[in-house]
Amino acid sequence: QIGSKMFAAGGANFSNTTTYFQVYSTTNGTSWTAETGMPAQRAQGALVVHGTDLHWLGGVNSVGTTMSTIYRSTDQSASWTTCATTLPVAAKSGIAFSLGGYIWWVGGEDAGYLNSVQQSGNDPCTDAWSLDNALPATVSRYGGTVFNNKIYTVGGYNGTDVGNVYEGSLSGSDLTWTTYAGVVPSPAGLAGGYPHFPGIVVTGSKMLLIGGINLSGGSTSVYESTNGQTWTAVSGAALPAARGKGGFAVFAQ
Secondary structure, three states: OEOOEEEEEOOEOOOOOOEEOOEEEEOOOOOOEEEOOOOOOEEOOEEEEEOOEEEEEOOEOOOOOEOOOEEEEOOOOOOOEEOOOOOOOOOEOOEEEEEOOEEEEEOOEOOOEOOOEEEOOOOOOOOOOEEEOOOOOOOEOOEEEEEOOEEEEEOOEOOOEOOOEEEEEEEOOEEEEEEEOOOOOOOOOOOOOOOEOOEEEEEOOEEEEEOOEEOOEEOOOEEEEOOOOOOEEOOOOOOOOOOOOOOOOOOOO
16 A cells, blocks of 8 residues: 555466556555556566555566566556566565565565575665575465564465464564464364465454465455464454455555
8 A cells, every 4th residue: 555545466367377467556445547567467476565665576477487576666656667686586476575674575486485585675676685584494375464563474385284473573684583383273164274375464453364275275264363373263254255365455545
């Protein structure tokens, strides 16, 4: 969200045979306006607001190649620039976070699953990126957010379902990581497994874990947590249908 607008960018169709460069904005969540598209087709990357600028990081191109390219828009998607700098490690299916004056790309995958943590320079578009302290283990396809000035990754996949939460705390200009092992809920519909691509959003003093999928099915469940370690089912808050691998956001005008 920038000001009164929420943005959606890129993506692919259900069969991953077509990727998109289009960008859309909304002020109410129900009607969407086409904005200037990104310079090239991208899916499975990350769109992040850093300051008042939009950044798209990594993902795959139109033929499925994992990319390290970064795009930036400084004018709410009226125009886009291909940044002079790139991610140190090409990656997809991770999340980019804005924290402490930097952008962080956490984990994800390419030919294999990644535990790398990639940190922007002061200017994410012109200053070189670097590798920071790695995650305790590889993880991709997780849900994540910034909450109480910490980065959280929840669930995911690295060849098997991941039931851990990883908490990244800023120490100077570096992240240090804490593992909360096996604390992610295993909702009905996932055959005892953990969610891939769940929605993680912050509302008030809580994080919400919404839906998610794995190789066995999908979840409609919603859970809440105030610390990332303990998750409680929210009664009466189930999604109308199982969802994961989509976009979830808290949006207020």
